[in-house]
Amino acid sequence: MALMIPAAALAAESFPLSYSSVGVEGSYIDSGNSRNKGGVSDNLSNYGEFGLNFTHQFNPNVSMLLQGSYAEPETRNTNIDVDMLRFSLGGRIHPGKFRLGGWRPFGGLGYSYTDFDVDSTGSSKTEDAIYLEGGLQRMMSPRFMVEGGIRARTELEDGYVDGQYFAGVHYLFGREYPAAPRRDVVLATKKEPKVEPPKDSDGDGVIDELDKCPDTPQGALVDSDGCAKELTKDIRETLYVEFELDKTEVRRQFYPEIENLADIMKQYPTSNILLEGHTDSTGSSGYNQELSKSRANAVMKVLINEFSISAERISTTGMGESQPIASNDTAEGRAQNRRVEAIVSGQYSEIIKK
Structure with missing residues (x-):
């Protein structure tokens, strides 16, 4: 999970103001709350899920997520293989400048449509759900971002809630950064008095007033007191x-x-x-x-x-x-x-x- 990567191993890159990204996501679904709620899709064992993501950040505070994901879970009691295909669309909120040790928090709300196909019977079922999510993101480099977090997905018909723990990697493109500050040229209206620079007699980069070793050899590397290292x-x-x-x-x-x-x-x-x-x-x-x-x-x-x-x-x-x-x-x-x-x-x- 991306959250387990030590912060020291990742570069301290700044987030762009806006960007688009494509990425991959792996997750673990805890479906215990759906036990015996109804049909096949409501009685699945816990399972892993793989997804492909597209995101777009409109500004430093708002982004959207479009995801397609696939899994092959089994039914809890009968071990019947099920093919699961899920499509999700959601929005996310990001604090503009708040960070947790270099990680940017986010929270989101979205909708999921899921199709279940039972291998042994050929039957299928679909379900609609809404989800809440929260997590952390960090820039690994100017082009790559990692994220991880948790989702709570509520099925609208039967009302059960499944937990999803996820982690992903994104490749960024179409990035926009803040413009460099403008430097206006100011013309002086009067001549300023000439100020003599402080003296550095031995040329070591430490002025005489602060130099505790005034006779440092030429070319020596010195400390803040002007003494040779x-x-x-x-x-x-x-x-x-x-x-x-x-x-x-x-x-x-x-x-x-x-x-x-x-x-x-x-x-x-x-x-x-x-x-x-x-x-x-x-x-x-x-x-x-x-x-x-x-x-x-x-x-x-x-x-x-x-x-x-x-x-x-x-x-x-x-x-x-x-x-x-x-x-x-x-x-x-x-x-x-x-x-x-x-x-x-x-x-x-x-x-x-x-």
């Missing part, structure tokens, strides 16, 4: 140091890369580093596990002794031969697998630019 970002830097076969000594050729990593850690003093040692598949796995740990510790000593990085910011682990990055079947691949990977992680704040 900052964004917390993650630091991610990775280093690879390769080793000779069965060695733990860090070769001098890798010192410049280790120094660059140390500079990043000094630039971001809250960052930490994880050193992961790795080996190729030469030797036993237990020996390789110890060897990989020793290689990680060797890089840690270079960071501490050569580049003054605190030991408290460094952690090491040995991965052994478990995570090769190349094939161990070639000398070149084994050389790549004899390595230490260093991963710097942390966070820093950066001024957001416009």
Whole structure:
């Protein structure tokens, strides 16, 4: 039912002043009040009904509904199939501007003509009824509207009342909206005194009188007080140091890369580093596990002794031969697998630019 759709899922569109629409409707008929009132049509089980609608809204307060609908109910006690065809015509009243959370209420009054054909006997019956209805409508987009509500239909001959719960979707066309307000050109009859605009010395969009941060960097995004907004970002830097076969000594050729990593850690003093040692598949796995740990510790000593990085910011682990990055079947691949990977992680704040 359209009334069950969360309001947040629907766009907040305005209703046109007038429009026409075509749509589909599904409904559930509670025919309990007609039990044992007379013939076949007065003794039906509850049933579902499908309809096609045409509506026209004449102005913000008045619209009309023309509907043709079909159903295949059964008789309550004998389960005889019945074909039902119904035509309805009614008028609706809408409050011009009143809304319930974006939904527009409506109330209506109409007339229904219904034809019942009994499949087993070939007999038929018609009935006339009037109905009262009430419900809610909402624009989903400029072209589509949903609605839902309830009708009470009173059969004129026997006087019983059936309830109908309905929901539908409409496609709108021939829409008319309010005209844009006219802007008249007013010519000044005298020269107004020149008014100096308030100053904004740092050009951040907040005048000096209200600016609590008068020296904001050019191009920075600021808040209502003129202070730069900052964004917390993650630091991610990775280093690879390769080793000779069965060695733990860090070769001098890798010192410049280790120094660059140390500079990043000094630039971001809250960052930490994880050193992961790795080996190729030469030797036993237990020996390789110890060897990989020793290689990680060797890089840690270079960071501490050569580049003054605190030991408290460094952690090491040995991965052994478990995570090769190349094939161990070639000398070149084994050389790549004899390595230490260093991963710097942390966070820093950066001024957001416009």
